[in-house]
Amino acid sequence: MGLGKMNKYYVMLKHPALRRYLPKTRWMTASRTLRMLKAYPSVFIKPNHGSGGGGIIRAKRLSRGYEVRSGSSQKIVGRSRSALKAIHSYRSSRHQYLVQKGLRLAKYHGVIFDIRIYMQKPKHTWMIAGMVARVAAPHKFVTNYHKGGHAAPLHRVLFSLFHHDQAKAKACLRKIEKLSMIIAKTLNKRYPLRELGVDLAIDEDGHIWIIEANSRPGHMLFYQLSDHSMIRTIMKNKQRIRK
Incomplete structure (x- = not known):
């Protein structure tokens, strides 16, 4: 458990x-x-x-x-x-x-989304192995893959959210990356972790929220992206961690 x-x-x-x-x-x-x-x-x-x-x-x-x-x-x-x-x-x-x-979540193409950051520590330092937006199925209030949620490239979702303002989208992405790294290091001080799924959300006002951090994150969502570089990194790191 x-x-x-x-x-x-x-x-x-x-x-x-x-x-x-x-x-x-x-x-x-x-x-x-x-x-x-x-x-x-x-x-x-x-x-x-x-x-x-x-x-x-x-x-x-x-x-x-x-x-x-x-x-x-x-x-x-x-x-x-x-x-x-x-x-x-x-x-x-x-x-x-x-x-x-509860949060009033921002929407992408009319439905709510949140963000999964896949953190891994293959050796001694944490890295962000994957970042993806999880877009809910229509009429669902959760975004999870097992509840019909689907993957969308995070940069594309943020670009849309900030009305094609590249600077704002990049600033948000940097904040997401920084937060995820702090979360991984903070929890790792207390628990022996090598992988962590950080779930973040953005509300209608653009404020970022930490929904939760999963010590046994699923990775199937990353297979849905047309660019498979992140899932390749995740699977390669999993092999290193097992060794």
């Missing part, structure tokens, strides 16, 4: 350079969930141990009431207490859950 999401969140939260990029995340309790439902337009409820977007629940405030979704199933309820009951109906008793502030 990989490292829990909350353990990694708390390690990153202690780093002054990362703190402002972390959306508020707490262990899920009924009272905390109710408070966050009232404080934010949406919240995400995630299993502490989980990957591929599985088991994620979103509760979103409507003009009257709430929409609670898990996968393709949804419930519309009138009150926050009813939303809490709907959330509990989607939960698995096998998992511990966390509750995270």
Whole structure:
């Protein structure tokens, strides 16, 4: 089993350079969930141990009431207490859950996207082996490959996001690279890591957020890119790490 999401969140939260990029995340309790439902337009409820977007629940405030979704199933309820009951109906008793502030994500061709940075340490230093935008399938609220998300070249998505302003797109990319390196080094001080999948998002205001860092990242998304140089680098590094 990989490292829990909350353990990694708390390690990153202690780093002054990362703190402002972390959306508020707490262990899920009924009272905390109710408070966050009232404080934010949406919240995400995630299993502490989980990957591929599985088991994620979103509760979103409507003009009257709430929409609670898990996968393709949804419930519309009138009150926050009813939303809490709907959330509990989607939960698995096998998992511990966390509750995270929802973000208004930027869109690419009308659908939300986030960013996967594939970090590897084949020898003694961390490197960015791959960077890709994960574009959600239509009407999905998660971008994961296993939930229908598809890959798009990150530079192309950023160029579109910043209205073809090359300087802004490059500045954003540099910030993403710097953040990813700090995250990898920070978590590696605490845990024996050689690979890390850093998931970042950009909201509608252009602010970058750290969604999570995966200690067992998937790499299948990189095969979808027409340029296979990143997946070749990732697979070559995997061989070095195994040795």
